[in-house]
Amino acid sequence: MAEKNHSAPGLKRSLGLFEGITILIGITIGAGIYSTPQVIAGYQESFNDILWLWVIVGVFVYLGGLIYAELGTRLPNTGGEYLYLSRAFGPYVGFIFGWAQLFIIRTSPAAGLAIITVDYFEHFVNLTPFTHTALAILVILLLGTLNYVGIKQASIYQNISTIIKVGGLFLLVVAGLIMVQGQENLLAEELPSTSELGPFATFGATMMLIVFSYLGWDRVGYSAGEMKDPKRTIPLSLFWGIALVILTYLLAIFLYHYVLGMEGVRETKRVASDTATVLFGPVGAAIIAISVMFSASGSINGTMMTAPRVYYAMAKDKLFFRWFDYVHPTFRTPSRAIIAHCVWAIVILLVRQNFENIVAGMTFAVLIFYLFTTLALFKLRKQGVGGEGVYKVPLYPILPIFYFVGLLLLVFIRGYYEWEKSLIDLAFIATGIPFAWWFVSRR
Numbered sequence: 001m002a003e004k005n006h007s008a009p010g011l012k013r014s015l016g017l018f019e020g021i022t023i024l025i026g027i028t029i030g031a032g033i034y035s036t037p038q039v040i041a042g043y044q045e046s047f048n049d050i051l052w053l054w055v056i057v058g059v060f061v062y063l064g065g066l067i068y069a070e071l072g073t074r075l076p077n078t079g080g081e082y083l084y085l086s087r088a089f090g091p092y093v094g095f096i097f098g099w100a101q102l103f104i105i106r107t108s109p110a111a112g113l114a115i116i117t118v119d120y121f122e123h124f125v126n127l128t129p130f131t132h133t134a135l136a137i138l139v140i141l142l143l144g145t146l147n148y149v150g151i152k153q154a155s156i157y158q159n160i161s162t163i164i165k166v167g168g169l170f171l172l173v174v175a176g177l178i179m180v181q182g183q184e185n186l187l188a189e190e191l192p193s194t195s196e197l198g199p200f201a202t203f204g205a206t207m208m209l210i211v212f213s214y215l216g217w218d219r220v221g222y223s224a225g226e227m228k229d230p231k232r233t234i235p236l237s238l239f240w241g242i243a244l245v246i247l248t249y250l251l252a253i254f255l256y257h258y259v260l261g262m263e264g265v266r267e268t269k270r271v272a273s274d275t276a277t278v279l280f281g282p283v284g285a286a287i288i289a290i291s292v293m294f295s296a297s298g299s300i301n302g303t304m305m306t307a308p309r310v311y312y313a314m315a316k317d318k319l320f321f322r323w324f325d326y327v328h329p330t331f332r333t334p335s336r337a338i339i340a341h342c343v344w345a346i347v348i349l350l351v352r353q354n355f356e357n358i359v360a361g362m363t364f365a366v367l368i369f370y371l372f373t374t375l376a377l378f379k380l381r382k383q384g385v386g387g388e389g390v391y392k393v394p395l396y397p398i399l400p401i402f403y404f405v406g407l408l409l410l411v412f413i414r415g416y417y418e419w420e421k422s423l424i425d426l427a428f429i430a431t432g433i434p435f436a437w438w439f440v441s442r443r
Contacts (some may be wrong), residue, residue, distance in 0.1 A: 002290035010371065012356070013116060013156060014391050015151070015226050015227045015228065016227070016228055016229075016233065016436070017101070017154045017233050017236055017237060018159070019217050020220055020227065020233045020234065020236070020237030020241070021156070021157070021236075021240050021241045021244070021304065022158050022159050022162040022163075022225070023116045023155070023158060023219070023220060023237070023241075023302050024216065024217050024219070024220050024237055024238065024241030024242070024245075024367055025162050025165075025166060025241050025244060025245060026158045026161055026162045026165075026246050026297050026298040026299060026301065027216030027217075027219055027244060027302030027303055027304035028214060028215065028216030028217050028220055028299075029162075029165050029166065029169070029216075029295055029298075030109065030113050030116075030216065030295060030296055030298075031112070031113055031212025031247065031295070031296050031299070031355070032209075032212055032214070032215070032302075032346075033169070033213055033249055033272075033357070034116075034211065034270070034271065034272050034295070035208040036210065037067045037252075037253060037256055037265055037271050038139075038147070038211050038265050038266060038267075038268055038269065038280075039209055039270050039329065040053075040206055040209055040210065041265040041266045042193070042195065042258075042266050043193055043194075043195045043202050043205060043206045043209075044193060044206060045190055045191060045192060045193050045262075046051065046080070046086075046189075046190045046262065047188075047257040047262065048137065048187075049185045049251075050257070051250070051253060051254070051255065052141065053207065053210060054080075054191065054207060054210055054250060054253055055211040055250065057207065057211055057214060057299070058214070058250070059244035060406055061214045061242060061399075062110065062210075062243070063231060063402065063403040064217070064218065064370065064403060065217055065238040065239065065242045065398055066238075066393045066394070066399065067292075067374060067377050067393055067400055067403060068120065068217075068220070068238060068373075068375060068394050068420065069083045069234060069235035069238045069239070069391050070220055070381070070390065070392055071373070071376065071377055072234035072235065073172060073230070073231045073234060073235060073382065073386060073389075073390040073391045074085060074221065074381075074385045074386030074390050075385065076157065076188055076227075076230035076231050076382070077230075077384065078311075080218070080219060080220075080306070080310060081097055081218065081310075081373050082094050082098050082101075082310045082313055082314060083313060083370060083371055083374055083381070084373055084376045084377075085097050085369075086317070086319075087371065087376070087385065088375070088376035089372070089376065089380045091317070091319050091374065091377075091436075091439075091440045092343055092437075092440055093437050094314070094317075095314065095319050095320070095435070095436040095439060095440065096119075096429065096432050096433065096436055097310075097369055097372075098251065098310050098311060098314045099429070099431075099432030099436070100317070100334070100369070100428075100432065101307055101310050101311070102307075102310075102340065102341070102344060103114055103195065103344065103387050103428070103432075104361075104362065104365060104428055104429070104432075105362055105365055105366060105369075106265075106303055106307035106310075106341070106364050107307075107341060107344045107345040107348055108345075108348055108358045108359060109215075109299065109300070109303060109358075109359065109362070110140055110282040110300045110303060110304070110342075110348075111136075111140070111346070111348040111349035111352070111358050112355045112358035112359050113296040113297070113299050113300045114136040114137070114140050114296075114297075114300060114345070114349060115132075115136050115141040115349065115353075115354075115355050115358075115368075116292070116296040116355060117136070117139050117292075117293050117300075117359065118132050118135045119442070120137065120270075120273075120290075120292045120293050120296070121289075121291045121293060121354050122287070122399045123133065123273070123285070123286065124289070125290040126235065126286050130334070130336060131404060131430055133349070133350070133353070136349055137182050137346050137349065137350075140300065140342050140345050140346055140349070141295060143157075143297065143300050143301045143345075144338055144339070144341070144342035146326070147301070147304040147305060147308070147333065147338050148226070148331065148335050148338050148339070149331050149333070150331050150332070151332075152227055152332060153220050153300055153303060154287070155305065155306050157298070158175055158298060158300055158305065159298060160294075161212055161294040161295070161298025162293075162298060164290075164291060164294040164298075165291055165292075165294050165295035165298055166244070166248060166292075166297075168290075168291030168294075169252055169272075169291070170248065170251070170283075172252070172272065172275070172276055172279075172288065172291075173248075173251040173252060173254075173255050173336040175279070175280070176255045176258075176259065176275065176276075176279050176416065177255065177258075179279045180255075180258055180259060180279070180281070183259075185258060186257065186258060186259070186260065186261030186262075186264070187254075187257055187258055187261075188255075189261040189262045189263065190262065191262045192265060194266070194443070198417070200413055200417065200438070201413070201417035201418075202244055203413070204413030204414050204417060205397055205414075207410055207413075208363050208364070208410070208414060208424070211363055211367070211410070212359065212362070212363045214249075214292055215319040216299065216302065216303075216368075216422065217238065217241065217245065217365060218260075219240050219302070219303070219306040219307070219405075220241070220306075221235045221237055222432075224407070225278075227248050231389065231390065231391075232242065235391045236378030251332055252272070255275060256272070256275050258281060258343075259275045259278050260274065260275060260278070267286070272288050272291075273288045273289060273292075275288075276288040277432055278354075282302065283374075284352060304338060304341060304342075304401060306340045307341060307377065308334050308337035308338045309337070311324045311334070311337040311340060311341070312324055312325065312326075312327075312334035312337045312372065318320050318439070318442070319439050319440065320385045320439065323336055324336050324337045324340065338377060355383065361421060361422075361424065361425035361428075362416050364411070364415075364421075364422060365429060367407055367410055367411050367414075367424055368411060368429075369406050370409065371404065373407065374403060374404045374407065377393070377400055378400065383394070
């Protein structure tokens, strides 16, 4: 590839606060709130225990948002964690992060959520296994094409899907709370845990599922290079976006258990649809099915709006295949990075074909990089990166230390009680080490 010159096209700055919030909500509210509550109900004994765990993780995620707000304003450029880790710890760590993003962390959800999208489409049309897989691939290709032709076009769909998914959930909750007046309250129902794991392992498994449901808030900074005012947009998007997600989740969990109770939530495979069926009949189930389709596909779209910017930023730093260091001259998007993201997501879909298998270990890998990102905050603040006018985490260093210790505890519990799966996840990430050496030494 020829060397870049000053006339080469750059990323277009067109995203404001509203787009930042919808990116965060669009990525975060995917399939988690529709697929994890029934599993969590099996691990726990009562609604009160479950609610407190969702609140604790919500507060924990908000602390992470404060940390990312400071990092995003200190380094308000495209790349997100890749940029933070590379600046704090050097190109080797940055490369391993980017490698994990492409080959497991960000492409796996695209494959899994495409499956969920088609699963809920089957509420209306019966599909053969071949047709189901073909449509899931088509979902990835359509969203990839949308992102290829422009981030503004992708952000329009993101706005629409976010409004539908959040509106659908809030409509379910608000209308549901009105409809349940006079009905039996099942919140007090208690049942023994069905988990055969020990108490610490069960706690860790529950927390991993809840954390998975919240994943996505961290990717706002990936599109910083396309924001009109990133130093203002990034922190405000994190504050408002995370708060709306927490509120939406708590209301949804409350309604699920109010209507179905512990036993009902445990026995269902589609907790939101079954809740809507009880409250509103088949029409309610159909509305929720459409909402989930927009929710899952919107999460895929939000990831495509952010993750390929990491591959692009790495290639721009000569730490990845130079083919990714390309901005489409007409559409002004990292088009080749988007193509690579779609292709690998399709590979994962064809090889694994199961939502649970696809997301296995993803949360564990993400938490490891959260640990390094938190350490990056301490180093970048000490170095004074970003100068004056940056957002600063309050009660520093108490809150970041508390967040770091919590992350470490979750990683330790999962690594200790599910050590075989954890070793496989670590080995997969470690495959990037020889490539890191090759790319860094070449640069």
